[in-house]
Amino acid sequence: MAEEQTLKRTFAEAPPAVIEQRGGRGGDRSLWVDALGAGSILAILFALYLALIWAPTEAVMGDIQRLFYFHVAAAWLALGPSFGVVAACSVLYLWKKDLRYDRIASASAELGVMFTTITLVTGPIWARPIWGAYWTWDPRLTTTLVLWFIFVAYLMLRSAVDAGHKRARLSAVFGIVGWIDVPIVFMSIRWWRTIHPTVIASEGGGLAPDMRLALFVAIGAFTLLYAYLLVVRVRQEDLATRLDRVRHQLYLR
Amino acid sequence: MSNLGFLAVGYGFIWLVLGSYVFSLARRQGGLNRQVDRLERELELTREAAPGR
Amino acid sequence: MGFLGQAWTIAWKDILGELRTREMVFSMLLFGFLVILIFNFGIEPGLRDEALVKPGVLWAAFVFAGILGLNRSFSSEKENDCLQGLLLCPVDRAVIYLGKFLGNFVFVLAMSLAVLLFFSVLYNVDVIAVLPGLLAILGLATIGFCAVGTLFSAVSVGIKTRDVLLAILLFPVLVPVILAAAKSSAFVMNGEGLFAGGSWLAMLVVYDVVFLAVSVMVFDYVLEE
Numbered sequence: 045m046a047e048e049q050t051l052k053r054t055f056a057e058a059p060p061a062v063i064e065q066r067g068g069r070g071g072d073r074s075l076w077v078d079a080l081g082a083g084s085i086l087a088i089l090f091a092l093y094l095a096l097i098w099a100p101t102e103a104v105m106g107d108i109q110r111l112f113y114f115h116v117a118a119a120w121l122a123l124g125p126s127f128g129v130v131a132a133c134s135v136l137y138l139w140k141k142d143l144r145y146d147r148i149a150s151a152s153a154e155l156g157v158m159f160t161t162i163t164l165v166t167g168p169i170w171a172r173p174i175w176g177a178y179w180t181w182d183p184r185l186t187t188t189l190v191l192w193f194i195f196v197a198y199l200m201l202r203s204a205v206d207a208g209h210k211r212a213r214l215s216a217v218f219g220i221v222g223w224i225d226v227p228i229v230f231m232s233i234r235w236w237r238t239i240h241p242t243v244i245a246s247e248g249g250g251l252a253p254d255m256r257l258a259l260f261v262a263i264g265a266f267t268l269l270y271a272y273l274l275v276v277r278v279r280q281e282d283l284a285t286r287l288d289r290v291r292h293q294l295y296l297r
Numbered sequence: 298m299s300n301l302g303f304l305a306v307g308y309g310f311i312w313l314v315l316g317s318y319v320f321s322l323a324r325r326q327g328g329l330n331r332q333v334d335r336l337e338r339e340l341e342l343t344r345e346a347a348p349g350r
Numbered sequence: 351m352g353f354l355g356q357a358w359t360i361a362w363k364d365i366l367g368e369l370r371t372r373e374m375v376f377s378m379l380l381f382g383f384l385v386i387l388i389f390n391f392g393i394e395p396g397l398r399d400e401a402l403v404k405p406g407v408l409w410a411a412f413v414f415a416g417i418l419g420l421n422r423s424f425s426s427e428k429e430n431d432c433l434q435g436l437l438l439c440p441v442d443r444a445v446i447y448l449g450k451f452l453g454n455f456v457f458v459l460a461m462s463l464a465v466l467l468f469f470s471v472l473y474n475v476d477v478i479a480v481l482p483g484l485l486a487i488l489g490l491a492t493i494g495f496c497a498v499g500t501l502f503s504a505v506s507v508g509i510k511t512r513d514v515l516l517a518i519l520l521f522p523v524l525v526p527v528i529l530a531a532a533k534s535s536a537f538v539m540n541g542e543g544l545f546a547g548g549s550w551l552a553m554l555v556v557y558d559v560v561f562l563a564v565s566v567m568v569f570d571y572v573l574e575e
Contacts, residue, residue, distance in 0.1 A: 108301075108303050108304050108307075276326075277322065280322070283333070284329060
């Protein structure tokens with residue numbers, strides 16, 4: 045009986061931290077996150093309209109070229125923000141030892157896998173009718189494939205280690221090394237061979253202004269979506285961490 | 298397959314991937330919310346059981 | 351004792367252990383031989399004389415055999431808590447990294463020389479004529495391979511699935527090394543000389559310098575307890 049009494053007392057003593065930190069009913073939400081979500085949906089609908097209806101049909105490639113807008117947007121997110129955030133948060137974690145950076149890095153890596161997969165699958169679908177082959181060992185394709193493997197390896201490493209500072213340290217080290225590696229991979233494969241169309245290399249390349257607008261809107265829309273999903277995912281991880289902590293306090297004290 | 302067919306497959310894939318990721322996020326959020334609710338109920342119950350604390 | 355002297359002491363400890371047991375280098379090179387043998391069955395006899403096929407076989411054998419050694423590099427320290435002892439040494443963590451790196455470098459280089467010999471006989475490559483060039487490439491590639499490999503070997507050491515995980519972590523990051531080594535050794539084997547593939551050599555050097563420096567910097571965090 046006495047034991048039960050102490051247990052109940054610990055329950056009662058436990059600060060209502062969960063309730064307070066969670067910010068009331070309805071989950072871990074706040075207005076700006078909802079606004080970001082709504083904004084990204086609207087932006088994507090607008091980008092879809094521009095890409096599928098408004099933009100002119102490409103003269104040589106035909107309608108399949110309309111895949112290009114979201115293909116490039118996904119590639120940009122995979123190579124740019126996703127991996128950049130992983131690397132930046134890895135460095136920040138090693139510096140500050142704050143697990144929140146680790147959570148941001150892991151959320152960004154998850155999104156990176158998703159966007160890299162989209163790039164890798166839409167690329168061949170577009171390439172088949174145009175180049176006559178699903179896959180070519182072109183620098184950007186190959187680099188994206190290597191990038192995919194690095195992202196997946198990062199997540200595999202995380203899933204193999206128990207949550208905590210050790211996992212954060214190891215994955216941060218791998219994230220930094222991987223990030224430094226990607227430009228070298230790109231350079232090496234570029235010397236090896238290239239046939240990929242250069243799109244925005246010099247002054248917009250051969251892209252019509254209308255198409256360029258549709259492309260930039262698609263990139264913007266996907267970037268908003270990335271930001272929204274990242275915030276949601278990081279907040280989930282924050283909540284899960286707090287839950288673990290409170291449970292730990294309750295049951296192990 | 299026609300040009301438009303490839304286009305449809307491409308767009309279908311993009312939204313399938315994004316949709317399933319969002320769906321998995323929503324499921325995870327639902328699970329977390331349930332856990333928080335349960336913890337809150339337990340806290341409230343014990344507070345009633347041990348008043349004056 | 352200087353910085354390099356300390357590192358060499360750690361490397362020498364590994365080499366001495368290997369000389370006594372002779373388990374790692376031998377199994378590595380046997381595995382390398384087997385890779386070369388297996389590739390032989392996968393490639394049509396006519397294709398085997400293609401200039402670019404041969405370096406591919408050589409470097410595939412190098413990578414697959416080399417990773418066996420890396421796997422053992424830190425996990426052997428786990429036995430009898432040797433890793434704890436190593437960490438308690440009054441030396442900088444960078445020294446431990448360099449020591450392990452040097453040990454791995456010696457093992458992988460020894461293995462790859464034997465594999466090169468085996469390869470040259472089976473694939474009819476006149477190695478003697480192009481030996482200096484090939485040795486330079488082999489050395490540079492081994493440095494890059496072991497620089498990243500030693501770091502990742504330490505990353506994966508405490509993990510249950512470390513053998514597979516090390517390969518998954520290491521191979522994508524090694525792409526530039528393998529590509530550059532295969533390309534430049536193709537030039538050398540064609541008799542065009544080492545500097546025909548000059549930019550590939552430069553890439554190997556850049557890779558080595560960058561990843562040795564990065565590994566020395568971040569190694570501290572890997573073994574932090």
